Structures are given as structure tokens and as C-alpha cells.
Amino acid sequence: MPKMLAEYARHNPVPKRQIPKPGPNAVSKAPIQRLVGFELELSWPTRRPKMGMEDEALADPGGEEYTIPLKKKDLLFTGDDFEVQADETSDGKSDFEVVTEPFAEDATGLERLRTASRKIVDFFHEIETLSKENPNPFMGFSPLAKHGMTLMHEAIFKPRFPFNITPQMTAGIRLSELPDFYRDAFPTSKDPFTRYGRRAFGRRALSKSHLHEFPYEHHHRSNVFNGDIPDKVEEGRKKFMAKHPDLPSWSMSPNMRGLLCMIVHYLKAASKPHLSYPKSAFNFLARTDFAEMFKVLPLKERVYFGPKHIIRWLRLIQSCYPYLSWKAPLFTHGVYSDGPKESQHILDGLTVQAWLENIPKGVDLLTRWNFPTHEHAHHLESMGEYASRTDEGGGTNTTRAPIFEVRGMDILTSPDNLPRWMENGWKMIYALNKRLDLKYGEPFEIDEAKLDVFCAKPPPFRP
Secondary structure (H helix, E strand, O other): OHHHHHHHHHHOOOOOOOOOOOOHHHHOOOOEOOEEEEEEEEOOOEEEEOOOOHHHHHHOOOOOOOEEEOOOOOEEEEEOOEEEEEEEOOOOOEEEEEEEOOEEOOHHHHHHHHHHHHHHHHHHHHHHHHHHHOOOOOEEOHHHOOOOOEEOOOOEEOOOOOOOEEEEEEEEOOHHHHHHHHHHHOOOOOOOOOOOOOOOOHHHHHHHHHHOOOOOHHHHHHOOOHHHHHHHHHHHHHHHHHHOOOOOOOOOOHHHHHHHHHHHHHHHHHOOOOOOOHHHHOOEEEOEOHHHHHHOOOHHHHHHOOHHHHHHHHHHHHHHOOOOOOOOEOOOOOOOOOOOHHHHHOOOOOEHHHHHHHOOOOOOOOOOOOOOOHHHHHHHOOOOOOEOOOEOOOOOHHHOEOEEEEOOOOOEOOHHHHHHHHHHHHHHHHHHHHOOOOOOOOOOOOOHHHHHHHHHOOOOOOO
């Protein structure tokens, strides 16, 4: 009988539930080159004229009679190392953003970044000049086809001044460097208003003085003191080890500490009220999913906290973040706080426990591909979007760098600040990945020959 059942099951498999599949870029197993890219968002209403109605659309672009909203990633302009793309808004309308090509962490990449940032500034200044000459508050993209740019699709938009440019940065950062990143880039409860924080050096001084045009504003916008996360994780690690004397001495690697920082960040951020949409909770967003980050841990840790020992894994996280309610939704207060009540609870199908216990099993439920209720999965745009893709980060499993998106930066009110902001963002990631200590107050200059050496072989880890 068992053989008959086995034979029947082999020829009549239970059909699996159909779920959306990630695109070819997301599921690629090949690591990508270490790169740093930027997005510059503008909340300028942007629409596409209907065929043959360009003049009417310019006269009355707000009316749906003559225009239609654009779709995300609709290509409007292409330039050297950057593009102008449409972006969808939460209310069903559209605006646009400038997206750069990713720049390698080497001398050539830095020079390309400088050239591209200058051309982006020229593009914004051209908009400013034309808008002053144009009595109509709305304008088309076609007059902007200068500076080596190519118009791909015509659209009309309404510029707003002064500029309010929301910058974002995407980069690969090794898990072992995440505690330093949190201390560098985010305020702490002990020094929320201090420009350079407690650390007298380097990367923190660089990020605080140059990544934020208004250094104090970042504290108010972040809502939580993410700079405290590494200390909380370290306290939790010590508590867990005290309660588990059998814990091997090799456990709690630098990669594990980095992963715990990221998980605590997500648990804190997802519990915030008044979320406009899911992604807005996280000012530091994982583009590589958490299941893949778990695979970057040393093999012994993956076994000790693996699928056969989920309770150890959950207790470790609870030691670092004791405010857990296991059966509660991960998004404690819901999402879309300004929308109807039913839309605020569309992500309640994912509980804290379900998300955390599936990570060692190789499944990140906080992605469009794996979210439990698939009809709502599209709301998790960009979260874990790259799935298993990582930055090569040195070539071995434990040095592969997950890819992150740095969000929630201060709004830039002048395009003239973009070159400085982009260059120093690139330099901060470079210094973090290469473990360079930059002395307080010193100008950040890179020896090109040394830069290439660092790119070829990162220095050994310093605890």
C-alpha cells in the first residue's frame, strides 16, 4: 500500500497555489558588482497628453479629459548616466524622478558620478529658467532636450519652487558593517541634536555634515533613534548568552550582529502609527530579502539558529527587542492611515512570529513574492525586491553584501547641493565598506591608486 500511495503521489502531485513570480533581475543568483546609485524624487504633478491633445493638455492639464497619469518607470528622458522616469503616487496620480546609473566604488565610478551630477544640476536649472519665461504654470518636457539628453516620451508637468528634492541612495553594505552604519547615519537618544555625535571621527562626521543639508531636521523626521540600535542589539546579545551557557564561543559573528540590527530596525519601524504606505515606515530599506541575508551568516550559526532550532532564533530576537507581541500583525497600527478603514488592515495577514520564524527556513514573507495574502502583495513594492541578489563584496559567502536603500534623507532645497550630496554619499559607503577611519574635520580625498587596491581586496575585519 505505501508503494502504491507513493506511486500515485508521484504521478498526481498536489497542484501548488499560483503566486506572482519575481522578474529575472530579482531571482538571479549571480552577485552584482559593488555599486552606488541614486534616486532624486520630486513631487511635481506629471501627466501624459492624450493623442492629438497636447495644446489642450497644456491649457488644462489637471483635467482627465486631455491627459492620463503615467505609470511607474515610464521613461521620459535619457542622459549620460541618468534617466528621468515617471513615478506613481499613493493617490493614483503621477510625478517624476531622476534615476542615476549605479556608480562603481573605484576611481572611474567617482569621476562618472561627478560628471552625471553636474549634468543633473544643468537639467534642473534649465527647468527653472524655462518656467520663468513660461506664463503657463504647466510645461512640456520637449524644450528640455539639451545637455546631451534624448526625449523618449512627451509629458507635461507643473514645477514647484523652491526645489524640494528627496534623495535616496542604493548600495551594497556588508552585514558586518551595519552596526557602524547605524551609528554613522542616524541620530541617537543621547545626541539627537549634535551634528557629529559621540564619535569623533570620520564617517559619522562625513554623513552628518554632508548627507543632511539640515542636520537637525533628520532627527524629527526619523521618529525613532535608529542610532541606538547597535547598543540595544549588543545588550540583547549579552542577555541571550548569559541565559544560554551552552552557546558556542564562535556564535554571534559580526554578520549576525548586523542582521539583528536590521531586524530590530524593521520591528521598530513597522510599529509606528500613521503610515502613509508600507515602504514609508523604513528609512533604511532592505532590497535583498532577509532570507538571503540569513544565508550570509557563517554555516555554524545557520545550523545553530536554523529551521530545527527556531525557538533559539526567536528568543535571540526577543532578547534584542523585548517588546514583541508574536501573534500581532507586523504592521501594528496598519497602513494607509489616511485611507478608508478597510484599507488600513490589508497587511494584517502577516504576524510578527510568521515573518521571523520563516527567515531561517529560507522564506521572507515581507516581499511581493511570498506575502501570505497575494491579492495584497503588490503593496510591498521595493521590499526585498532583489530577492537573492547581493553585491559581490569580496567574493566569499560571508563577505557578500546585501543591497540596501537609504531613504528618509533631508530634502534638498537647491539643485546646486546635489553634486556635494551625491559625492559624499558615495564616499561614505566607500569608507564604510573599506573600513577607512576618516579623521574629524579633515577633507575627504581619495588616492586613486589606493582606491583601486581597496576595491580589489578589502582589509581584514577589525572588531
